[in-house]
Amino acid sequence: MTHTSHFIIRRARRVARQALNGPQALAFVPAVTLAAFWLGGEAWLLLVALGLPLAHAMSGMFSTFSLEPEQGEVKATHTIPALDQALHKALATAARTGRATGCIMLAVDDMADIQDRYGQEATQAMMLQLAARMTSFLREGDRVIRLPGGEFGVVLAPMRHLDLEIAIQMAGRLQLAVEEPLSLDATTVFLSCSVGFCLDSRNPGTGSADLMDAAFAALRVAQQNGPSAIRAFTERMRPLLEVKGQLADEVAVALESGQILPWFQPQVSTNTGRITGFEVLARWQHPERGLLSPVDFLPVMEETGQLERLSEVMIYRALTALRAWDAAGLDIPRVGVNFAAEELHNPKLLDKIKWELDRFELPASRLSIEVLETVVAASPDDTVSRNINGLAKLGCGIDLDDFGTGHASISSVRRFAVARLKIDRSFVMKVDRDPEQQKMVNAILTMAERLGLDTLAEGVETLGEHALLAQLGCGHVQGFGIARPMPFEQTIEWIRTHNAKLQDAPIIGRSTA
DSSP, X not given: OOHHHHHHHHHHHHHHHHHHSSXXXXXXXXXHHHHHHHHHHHHHHHHHHHHHHHHHHHTTTTOSXXXXXXXXXXXXOOOHHHHHHHHHHHHHHHHHHTOEEEEEEEEETTHHHHHHHHOHHHHHHHHHHHHHHHHXXXXXXXXXXXXXXXXXXXXXXXXXXXXXXXXXXXXXXXXXXXXXXXXXXXXXXXXXXXXXXXXXXXXXXSSHHHHHHHHHHHHHHHHHTOSSOEEEOOGGGGGGXXXXXXXXXXXXXXXXXXXXXXXXXXXXXTTTOOEEEEEEEEEEEEXXXXXXXXXXXXXXXXXXXXXXXXXXXXXXXXXXXXXXXXXXXXXXXXXXXXXXXXXXXXXXXXXXXXXXXXXXXXXXXGEEEEEEHHHHHTOOOHXXXXXXXXXXXXXXXXXXXXETSSOOOHHHHHHTTOOEEEEOHHHHTTTTXXXXXXXXXXXXXXXXXXXXXXXXXXOOOSHHHHXXXXXXXXXXXXXXXXXXXXXXXXXXXXXXXXXXXXGGOOOOOOOXX
């Protein structure tokens, strides 16, 4: 049976349930039975008396597993206790009936950027739409619970057979529900989400809290491999269940001991396909917890005031990589390093960068400074402006990161001597299939061309997106469709392999039609 057929049947049962349940139904039962007896005698009376319970049973009213609120109703409240309570009930029912259950956790990717771009009220409206949409993709009895921060918990109603393959299929359907285009005030919004889940058969503990924590751990691993990743809980994730309060004490040691290292993601020209640079992204190779992404440790570093030290380490490692590529005879024009707001407020920043470049005997043009658009938009501070403009005069490239999400004005772009706009991933997703996305990207590219700015599209994941961006005139692309971030040790082989592929590859240029 198709998904559409399932959906129609569920809707019909829902309507029947609403008609047969509640005070309004009870008010009419005596009248219906009396009318049946009056019109048809005892035969009709018996028919109605037996038919009403049967109709209730067919509508699902006597289900052995009932999760309130009504499946299909999306409540405005969203709490962890509600998820824990629903999981507790599901586990108890599964144990009593010999069935299986599980917990699926979903998180909308780049939630902070979405809130900055659309505002709190619009974001909440989107989350309600997503919850309702996910509900329609699930079975009768499954429960969707909204959580803070763009996350959702899904409690699976106990079923006779639930294995890894079935769970992955259900997770995929939920991800599809989130990633379908969303309408918001005549605007089409594209989202992506990461998914983690744990089955009760793999519960690392015995209770609902253990199952929920395991699903959360799987979600965090999915986010590290995202966007749009799906992960199931495994024993290797068990260290993630430990309390992470120790990270604040460990992060300073990690910075100095070389545990936090740069990973490099390539950027390529849409015209020639050649590598035009790498972006440096921090990763923590924790001795016990394994590889940690910035989402795990950057908040800790911000709270403990160590972001500036992180930037220093990343710059040193990035310039070291440039010298190593040069020594290997590889042409890598530049590397881009993200600068936090704290670093840009340092009045001695320019001197520090000059010293590092002199130390490695590299021209400033080999280093790009990536600044978030939100920092530029909210920085009237003269120190920030003086630092960015000073670095630009020195010869460093200034990249405005996540462009389109921070409401920076054109005057801000000019005031901060920006050389390149990095178009945010939210505009790039499905740009080859959605006309509205194409209009937005085309508008950004036209503005950049008029202002004499270079452009780079972030988050390119498909050949279709890559090809269309090239035709629209975007200068550079970066994303999983090109390559995932990699440690330095893997970059040399990747560069040589990529360059070898270019020998006979056709050039994709801007459309002249």
